[in-house]
Amino acid sequence: MENKINQLFKEKKSNILSIYITAGFPELNDTVKNIRTLQELEVDLIEIGLPYSDPLADGPVIQEANKVAIINNMNLHLLFEQLYFSKEEIKIPIILMGYLNVIMQFGIELFYKRCAECNVSGVIIPDLPIEEYNSNHKYYAELNNVKNIFLITPKTSIERIKLIDSISDPFIYVVSSNSITGNTLSSFEELRSFYNQLNALQLKNKTLIGFGISNSSQYENACQLANGAIIGSAFISSIVNAQPAKNFIHNIRKLKSIAL
Amino acid sequence: MNYIMDTIQLPNSKGYYGEYGGAYIPELLFNNIQELEANYKEIISTEIFKKDFDDLLKNYVGRPTPLYYATNLSAQYKCKIYLKREDLCHTGAHKINNTIGQILVAKALGKTRIIAETGAGQHGVATATVCALMNLECVVYMGEVDISRQATNVARMKMLGAKVIPAKSGSKTLKDATNEAIRDWINNPNSYYLIGSVVGPHPYPDMVARFQSVISSEIKQQLKQHQNISEPDFVIACVGGGSNAAGAFYEFIDSKKTKLIGVEAAGKGIDTRHSAATMVLGKDGILHGCKSVVMQTSDGQVIEPYSISAGLDYPGIGPLHAYLGRSKKATYLHVTDDQALEAAINLTRKEGIIPALESAHALAAINLLSPKDTDVIVVNLSGRGDKDMNTYLQHLSY
Numbered sequence A: 001m002e003n004k005i006n007q008l009f010k011e012k013k014s015n016i017l018s019i020y021i022t023a024g025f026p027e028l029n030d031t032v033k034n035i036r037t038l039q040e041l042e043v044d045l046i047e048i049g050l051p052y053s054d055p056l057a058d059g060p061v062i063q064e065a066n067k068v069a070i071i072n073n074m075n076l077h078l079l080f081e082q083l084y085f086s087k088e089e090i091k092i093p094i095i096l097m098g099y100l101n102v103i104m105q106f107g108i109e110l111f112y113k114r115c116a117e118c119n120v121s122g123v124i125i126p127d128l129p130i131e132e133y134n135s136n137h138k139y140y141a142e143l144n145n146v147k148n149i150f151l152i153t154p155k156t157s158i159e160r161i162k163l164i165d166s167i168s169d170p171f172i173y174v175v176s177s178n179s180i181t182g183n184t185l186s187s188f189e190e191l192r193s194f195y196n197q198l199n200a201l202q203l204k205n206k207t208l209i210g211f212g213i214s215n216s217s218q219y220e221n222a223c224q225l226a227n228g229a230i231i232g233s234a235f236i237s238s239i240v241n242a243q244p245a246k247n248f249i250h251n252i253r254k255l256k257s258i259a260l
Numbered sequence B: 001m002n003y004i005m006d007t008i009q010l011p012n013s014k015g016y017y018g019e020y021g022g023a024y025i026p027e028l029l030f031n032n033i034q035e036l037e038a039n040y041k042e043i044i045s046t047e048i049f050k051k052d053f054d055d056l057l058k059n060y061v062g063r064p065t066p067l068y069y070a071t072n073l074s075a076q077y078k079c080k081i082y083l084k085r086e087d088l089c090h091t092g093a094h095k096i097n098n099t100i101g102q103i104l105v106a107k108a109l110g111k112t113r114i115i116a117e118t119g120a121g122q123h124g125v126a127t128a129t130v131c132a133l134m135n136l137e138c139v140v141y142m143g144e145v146d147i148s149r150q151a152t153n154v155a156r157m158k159m160l161g162a163k164v165i166p167a168k169s170g171s172k173t174l175k176d177a178t179n180e181a182i183r184d185w186i187n188n189p190n191s192y193y194l195i196g197s198v199v200g201p202h203p204y205p206d207m208v209a210r211f212q213s214v215i216s217s218e219i220k221q222q223l224k225q226h227q228n229i230s231e232p233d234f235v236i237a238c239v240g241g242g243s244n245a246a247g248a249f250y251e252f253i254d255s256k257k258t259k260l261i262g263v264e265a266a267g268k269g270i271d272t273r274h275s276a277a278t279m280v281l282g283k284d285g286i287l288h289g290c291k292s293v294v295m296q297t298s299d300g301q302v303i304e305p306y307s308i309s310a311g312l313d314y315p316g317i318g319p320l321h322a323y324l325g326r327s328k329k330a331t332y333l334h335v336t337d338d339q340a341l342e343a344a345i346n347l348t349r350k351e352g353i354i355p356a357l358e359s360a361h362a363l364a365a366i367n368l369l370s371p372k373d374t375d376v377i378v379v380n381l382s383g384r385g386d387k388d389m390n391t392y393l394q395h396l397s398y
Ligand SMILES: Cc1ncc(COP(=O)(O)O)c(C=O)c1O
Pocket: B093, B094, B095, B119, B120, B121, B122, B123, B196, B197, B198, B238, B239, B240, B241, B242, B243, B244, B245, B310, B311, B312, B356, B358, B359, B382, B383, B384
């Protein structure tokens, strides 16, 4: 069966909207509830963050969500269980995003096996070095048809972008600026000139832009450059502020028909 | 004396000591680490660097520090005990050996803003000190909890011109201050991150170990003068992240004779959940960008450690030590708060030296060895006790 992320990128070339949620947040059993809501709102892709005590690349909003989820006793075993029992109803492609330590303790081979069993199509492990991906992860990921998604930033060298393009499929996660998550992006200037470079490279992969995307105009700007965008901290904040997901997503997509 | 020794490099080209080390960093840090990795060896081998480093260690820090034969302590334990007096370094601990080295690297890289983390404040003070000396902007992250515990060191950093930023995330101690410092570095890639121990992503563990290796190269030469031997029977050092121990072990790592003893903080006891004895309680994992032994839950959440000594309550350990310990090239023991307090008062009364609480852990470990009367033991006295007077006063009755 074709990987769901590949399928998505084949069918949809623009305005892909990916939303990040933290597993077990705000309540332990909200993971699937949140997925269901986002699926109904026709979001294209969902990233589920595995809570970790020391998320180096994350700002205060996602740090706090991680902390709450850990207090709720969320862990990888439980997350896979939640996903396994909702396998039939979850059609949307799921990507797990987690720091390597949590995955290491779970067991790398088992991790990819469980991903396949639980309908997870891709993983983002931001602190996984490429060498270690090649030696310890790639085999199990491919065996289970799970895609490893890698990040680049506007500061990544051309040589390294080419390397990452060669190991990625079907998309590369473009971090909007050199900054942790949740810092609102102030300008698209750097990204625009970065994309000039990127387009000239004729990469085989599609791209999504993430980090610091929080409103509809930023989403639009990102979609002009990339195949879509990823929203994390802003969505988590909307959950914290008890804003209905529907309002948030409609706002981002500028669906004016919905009264807010 | 030439303080940077061309000794056997332990980590491989990717920064691994055996299976420990490496650089487990988000892509956002790739260029930062790359810049340092590509340049540090070259920078520290230049004549100008060696000259500046040697000169500052000698005339500013006050090196070489004495290797003091502790007559009364030796009589008590019936062996030959030497104290390596890192407590006599400027700012009161070995930490400044590293900050001098790294500030020169930062300058060579053209950096003007320095970021550091600190637990007890010793590394923060040592960083603020070299930043004042070099006229560089200094930002120190310190856990909110530690800020209130270590008021004097906070005051020292401020007087030295550093900006002290409270780390409010997680448990608000050293681990979280380190996270915040690294996040600042992600957001400000033109800054220099001046890490305080032999931890973090490659090349930090190697670089910091090299700067601290001055401790063991002096010990070697001084033993020659005192005892006409170049290798002691034991070297004992306390281990938080492991920088003073790495420095004290460095020249003796290949020795067939010298037994290397690292001493971790057992806190209230290793079975109490109030402990920082990483080598006993930890499992292989990743913390702050390096693979090592980490105190964590079975789910991989890092556990907040406890020790009476703020410099030892780190839930990880440098990858060099993880390697030496797991391959049995060094032994890691642990002593409790009470044993450390007792050793501190013992040294104070026997030798007239008030040790840092961290160093008191190393002293307490002498009780766990059974030395012969001819054995030569070197204890690395990593720091002085001024910063710990409040704790001493609370716990000791006179
Ligand atoms: C006096 C002293 N000794 C030891 C340590 C522990 O650090 P390390 O294990 O890196 O030497 C500290 C840390 O603050 C310290 O201040």
